[in-house]
Amino acid sequence: MQADQPPVLTGDTPDLFSKFDPIIKMREGLLAGGQADPFSLVMEKVLSPTRAICNGRDTILLGTYNYMGMTFDPDVIAAGKKALDEFGAGTTGSRVLNGTYQGHRECEDALREFYGMDHAMVFSTGYQANLGIISTIAGKGDYIVLDIDSHASIWDGCALGNAEVVPFKHNDIEAMEKRLKRIPAGAGKLVILEGVYSMLGDIAPLKEMVRIAKENGAMVLVDEAHSMGFIGEHGRGVAEAQGVLEDVDFVIGTFSKSVGTVGGFCVSNHPKFEIMRLVCRPYVFTASLPPSVVATAATSIRKLMHGAEKRAHLWENSRSLHGGLKALGFTLGTDVPQSAIIAVIMPDLERGAAMWEALLHEGLYVNLARPPATPANMTLLRCSLCAEHSAEQVQTILGMFERAGKAIGII
């Protein structure tokens, strides 16, 4: 069915897909100008954490969230192969039935050790970790106070549960405090924050926010998906870096970024935390991760405990790319580099998409982020650095940005 046709198929039966017509139209408009589709790129071959073959071209990867470059770590791969041989391709079962193998336990042990916390629960994805924990712990009559720029998985966790949802302006400490103080006496309170906000790569003032949340009797959940392995002395995230990790009740994280595979988790010191395994539906009603995945995750997490040198190099990469792009005249999401994400703000979607394609022709892959996923309806080229990017690669990347930016007329 074409987007410009009336939203009726036969008689008075509406086509349920009519609601997508505006986005179909926007996409067609974008592609009609000969623009390559930014959302259907295929990597034909992956050469390393920082290089792949895309459209037959050797391409530097600068938009993969593979922060610590663990995807090709020899120990990680060996652990995965061994588990595949010894435990098979999949568990075919829920964690609470036949889906907990030795490897799942070992992965949770590695997480508890990594964070120095009492409990760890592994989910099949990071999305499910937020969905499950948030919808289960905040129930009817409770209040969730959260940052308006929270990730989709956090919003969906709110939507799945029955709590009252109260957003506040991004990173606005005073707005958060005011809302906490207005919550009726006796109601349960959960404050949800992120360490790094992935769209602009900015960090949260967790030190103040966690203190205020605690002073107002709230429990605190922090999503550290984009900081694990990199930020903080032991790579535990922004809460560690700002000295408030022990006041955080729940840390949510993922294996699909620094850890280098797939899966999600929640770690906590709450004495009753283990009951979550029985009451959290997105944990119970899905198959557990394959043995090879939890084996690679456990090995990677243990190696990340000793990743101080890689962390230092990644900070260097982040500073050189941020400084270089700024010097070239690009508008960036943050004044100073705050994480391994550098967001380059595009004037509009058309030039953003054109710039994305020009960079791909140069041999550079970055993420194109557009509304409604972005704050303030911005179009962004999001660059995420890897500890395995060499200093020379960062200089090559800057050269590509300069040529593409001049060709498109952005700088």
Place this chain on the structure above:
Amino acid sequence: MTLPARRALDKHAAETLCHNTRPSRPVFEDTIMDRAEVDARIRALIEPFNKKAVDVTDATTFAGDLEFDSLTVMDFVAGIEDDFDIIISMNQQAEIENYGQLVDAVTTMQAE
């Protein structure tokens, strides 16, 4: 106030509204406003967001007539919350489509 899909929580709004209408703090007679006073204050707050100078009546819708996007809704709601010292949760916002419903809801909330 119709919100984008990711934030719409309307499926729970009806049941949770009852919970929210319970008295939440001590009531001081001198702070309670009647509907006309609430209307006047919200009318002033809506001014900077009413870019097309739409004539606002009780039937004026936020998404349709005023063309509020999600960011405008957030700023506008935050302004009302701060002015009246109340919480308008997203669950409650999902129930509010037009100006009259908003004035009614705020009149009830600030009286509690």
